[in-house]
Amino acid sequence: MMCHQISIEINLDSLTYSGQIIGEINFVIDTYDYFPGVGWSDFVAVILKWWIDSCRAILHAPLKSIHSFPFMDGPFSISAxxxxxxxxxxxxxxxxQMKTEIGIVSIEELKVALIKATRQFINAVNRLGWENEDVDVLKHTIKSLEMY
Structure with missing residues (x-):
């Protein structure tokens, strides 16, 4: 069975800061399917941390277990x-409720996509000189995923 390509895309040009860092973020499948949708804006640092926690849980989880990659701003999530x-x-x-079956992806590819997106985000925030607690937490959380 063919695995779909997965990436996590953050539009770094869309980031705004007023205490919280908000920006466009999506799960992208096969480079053209965006979930929740193109232009979706959310609390980037917060949900990246949730997603990294979910990804770490998956690495140790038994088969058939289900994990969620939620979005903060609305009723959407990716179920894995x-x-x-x-x-x-x-x-x-x-x-x-399931809306769309996305298909099968590699756990390793999801992990790599998360690390890449998180690193790009952290670098962008550092360049901009923005600081907040969520980003500090994220910096620690990403290290724990990179060690696997």
Whole structure:
């Protein structure tokens, strides 16, 4: 079975700061399918931390366990079911109900996508000189994922 390509895209030009850092962030499948949708804006540092925690949990989780990659601003999340030691089955949910089956992705590819997006985000925030607690927490959390 073919795995879909996955990336996590943060539009660094969209980032705004007023205590919280808000910007456009999406799960992108096969470079053209954006979830929740193109232009979706959210609390980037907060949800990246949630997603890293979910990804770390998946690495140790038993088969068939389901993990969530929620968005803060709205009823959406990506649901991930561990179907093998190396693969997840993703679906896009709204209010806990499945809306769209996304397909199968590699756990390793998800991990790499998360690390890459988080690093780009942290670098951008550092360049801009923005500081907040969520970013500090994120800096520690990403290290724990990189060690796997």
């Amino acid at each position: 079911k561990k179907i093998s030691l190396s693969e997840l089955e993703l679906s896009f949910t709204k209010d806990g």
